[in-house]
Amino acid sequence: MVVAQVSPPEVADAGARFLAEVTSKTAGVSRLEMCIQCGSCGGSCPSASAMDHTPRAIFALIRAGKRDEVLRSNTPWMCLSCYHCVVRCPQEIEITDVMYTLKVMAEESHTYPNNVGPDFTGVFIGQARRFGRSWEIGLTARHYLRHFIPRLPGITPMAFGLFRHGRIGILPHRIRERKQLQAILRRADELERAR
C-alpha cells in the first residue's frame, strides 16, 4: 500500500523559508509556489541534458528546503535565457528570473559548481560598469587565456578573421558620462545590499 508521505514540520518550514527567500529576491513575481511539477520546463529546455537537475527538480528541491543542493547545482548556470519554458509553463512561473535569482544566491554563498560562468559574467559586468560599454575583445581574450587555453589554436584564426573583416575593435568604446553612470551604480549597489 502506498502511503502519502507528509514532510515533517522542520522540512516543510525550511522549504517554505527557502521558497520565500527565492521569491523575494526575484525581480518580477516568480509565482514559484504555483509549480505543479508537470515538467514542461525541463521538456522544453535546450540545455536540460547538460543540467544536474531539470528546472522542475530544482523547484521540488527548493520546496524541500535543500538549499545546499540547489545552490551547488549547475542548472541555473546552464540556463540560456531562451524563455522557452516561460511561455510553455501552464502556471506562468517566471522560470528564467528564478534561475537568475539562484545564480545570485549561489554567487553570494560561493557555491557555484565551477567558476567559468561566474567569471565570464563578472568580467563582462566589470567592463560594462567601467566603460559604459561592453568590450568584446577584452572580455573574450582574457576569458580564453584564463579558462580555455586548449581552445586557442582553434579560436585564434577566427579572431583574426573577424578583425580582418572589421568586426573587432581593439580598444574599448567609452561613454561620455561615465561618472554619472558610476554614481548611479554605486547607489544601486547600496540599495541592493540593504534589501
Place this chain on the structure above:
Amino acid sequence: MMDYLYYPGCSMEGSGRSYRESLAGICEPLGIALHEIDDWNCCGATEYVSLSTTPAYAMIARNLALAAGEKKDGESLVAACSACYLNLAKADHYMGTQPSLNTRVNDALGAGGLHYDPGTVKVRHLLEVILNDVGLDKVTAAVKKPLTGLKVAPYLGCMVPRPDLDGAYTNHEQPNDLDRLLRALGAEVVDYPLKTECCGGHMTQVAPKLGLELIRRLVAEAERREAVMMVTVCPMCQINIDAYQGEMNAMFHTHHKMPIVFFTQLMGVAFGLEPKQVGVGREYTNASKALARALKAAPEQTLVAAGAGTVAHRPRPDKRALPMPRMADSEVEE
C-alpha cells in the same frame, strides 16, 4: 518620414557592424528615421540581469531615462539587438509592475540626476516596427532586385518572440513574421522549424560543448532544408553561428558551411544597394557567393504586391486522375 528613438547596443559597433551598416542603408527607402540616444550605455546583455537586480536594472534604466528626455512626440524606442530589446522592454515592464523595484531604480538614477517613469517610452524591436509601421506593401514597393531563387532559413532566435511582454506575437514558437518579410523581398523561404530555438548565447564562451551542439542543430537543420543561408535579427545569434562554425565542425567532425546574414542586409540588397555597402562579406562564413549566384539567376523584375510571395497554384492532376470538382473562378491552367 516616421521618427524613432534608436538604441543601437554595443554589438552594432563591433561584431554586428554589418547590421548597423545595412540598417543605415534601408531607413530611407522604408521612410523611417532613427535618432540615436545620445551617450547610451551597455544594457548588460543577459549577463548583468542574471547576476544582479537593482544595479542591473538601474544600468538599463539610464538608457530609458535618456530616451524619455529626448522624446518629442509619440516616438517609440527601437532596438535591433534581441538582448538589448528585451532588457529595455523588461526594465520598463518590471518598473511598471513592481513598485519596490521602481523605487530602488529611481533612487539610484537620482544619484546621476535622472528619473524615469515606467511607460514613458515604448520599447519595440526593429522587425516588428518594419512589419507593423512600415508594412509589407511599402517593403515590396521598394524592392528593385528581388531575391528570387535565394533559399533562406528564417532564424528569429529567442528573445524577440519570447517572453513577449507586450503580447506582440501571436505565436511564440513558430511565428511567421520574418518569413513574410523575406518573401516580400522575393526570397524563397524554407520551412525552418528551429526558427526560435536558442543559439546558445554565451554558452560558446562558458560551456562550449553545449553551445556548439546547439549551433550544430541549427546549422544542420538549415542545410537539411536546403537553405543556402540563414537570416537572423540578432547580433549574438549571428556571431555564434557565423564565427563558431569552424570550432563546431572540428568538434563534431562535420563540414557545414552555412552563412548567416542579418535580415536588414537582404533588405538592402533587394532595395538595390551593393552587397558590400550593406556589410555582406563581413561574415566569417562567406555569404557573398551564395548571394551573387541567386542574384545572377534572378530576372530583372519588380514584385507586384505584398502577396507576391504567396504560393502559386499547384497544377491540377492530369485527366487520368479521379474527377475532382472544378473551382468556379478557375485560374488553373488546363
